[in-house]
Amino acid sequence: xxxxxxxxxxxxxxxxxxxxxxxxxxxxxxxxxxxxxxxxxxxxxxxxxxxxxxxxxxxxxxxxxxxxxxxxxxxxxxxxxxxxxxxxxxxxxxxxxxxxxxxxxxxxxxxxxxxxxxxxxxxxxxxxxxxxxxxxxxxxxxxxxxxxxxxxxxxxxxxxxxxxxxxxxxxxxxxxxxxxxxxxxxxxxxxxx
DNA sequence: GTGTGGCAGTTAG
DNA sequence: CTAACTGCCACAC
Numbered sequence: 001x002x003x004x005x006x007x008x009x010x011x012x013x014x015x016x017x018x019x020x021x022x023x024x025x026x027x028x029x030x031x032x033x034x035x036x037x038x039x040x041x042x043x044x045x046x047x048x049x050x051x052x053x054x055x056x057x058x059x060x061x062x063x064x065x066x067x068x069x070x071x072x073x074x075x076x077x078x079x080x081x082x083x084x085x086x087x088x089x090x091x092x093x094x095x096x097x098x099x100x101x102x103x104x105x106x107x108x109x110x111x112x113x114x115x116x117x118x119x120x121x122x123x124x125x126x127x128x129x130x131x132x133x134x135x136x137x138x139x140x141x142x143x144x145x146x147x148x149x150x151x152x153x154x155x156x157x158x159x160x161x162x163x164x165x166x167x168x169x170x171x172x173x174x175x176x177x178x179x180x181x182x183x184x185x186x187x188x189x190x191x192x193x
Numbered sequence: 194g195t196g197t198g199g200c201a202g203t204t205a206g
Numbered sequence: 207c208t209a210a211c212t213g214c215c216a217c218a219c
Contacts, residue, residue, distance in 0.1 A: 001203090108202075110202060110203090111202090128214090129213075129214055133214090138202085141201040142200070142214045142215060143200065143201065143211095143212060143213090143214045143215085144200085144201045144202040144203080144212085145214080146212065146213045146214055147202070147211085147212050147214095148203090148213095149213055150212075150213050165215085166214080166215070166216095169213090170213050170214080171212090171213025171214095172213060
């Protein structure tokens with residue numbers, strides 16, 4: 001994770017006349033809770049089911065510039081509230097969300113390749129960590145592919161819950177129960193790739 | 194089922 | 207530079 005890239009992002013925001021006000025909020029959809037970080041340009045820059053990851057992402061930004069601050073935003077005026085509501089009720093299979101997160105650019109080459117290939121997994125489908133490693137061009141980097149999944153800064157939008165072990169579910173930063181529920185929600189049956 | 198060694202990428206020191 | 211740590215896999219019992 002390149003701190004320099006993140007710092008650059010903050011500098012660019014400042015130069016463009018933004019004050020570094022971010023939204024930090026937890027939103028609830030039935031049994032799911034997502035933790036969002038939203039940038040000054042209203043883009044989601046970080047999304048996770050794991051509160052500790054959410055904290056960490058905030059600390060990273062705050063540590064790079066004194067002017068960074070976080071405010072909350074009520075769920076009913078959250079720009080993508082309907083979108084997530086529809087997804088979590090099984091009525092949406094693709095996110096019409098412009099993803100523009102500095103945490104992607106701050107990732108390593110390998111991580112970015114992994115995230116790219118995860119993004120291509122269709123709704124309701126899955127691939128294995130092994131296949132993902134192959135697609136990312138490092139067939140033997142199976143464990144590394146797993147850790148790259150865990151480092152994914154945009155849960156759901158980059159659907160890392162659709163990556164499973166050859167035998168079993170594998171892991172999930174936001175808890176295995178959530179991963180299981182997401183796959184069930186999507187009507188997951190078998191590998192599609 | 195369970196042990197265990199190997200693995201590649203990332204991070205901390 | 208090492209060493210430690212993973213959302214794993216293969217291959218043994």
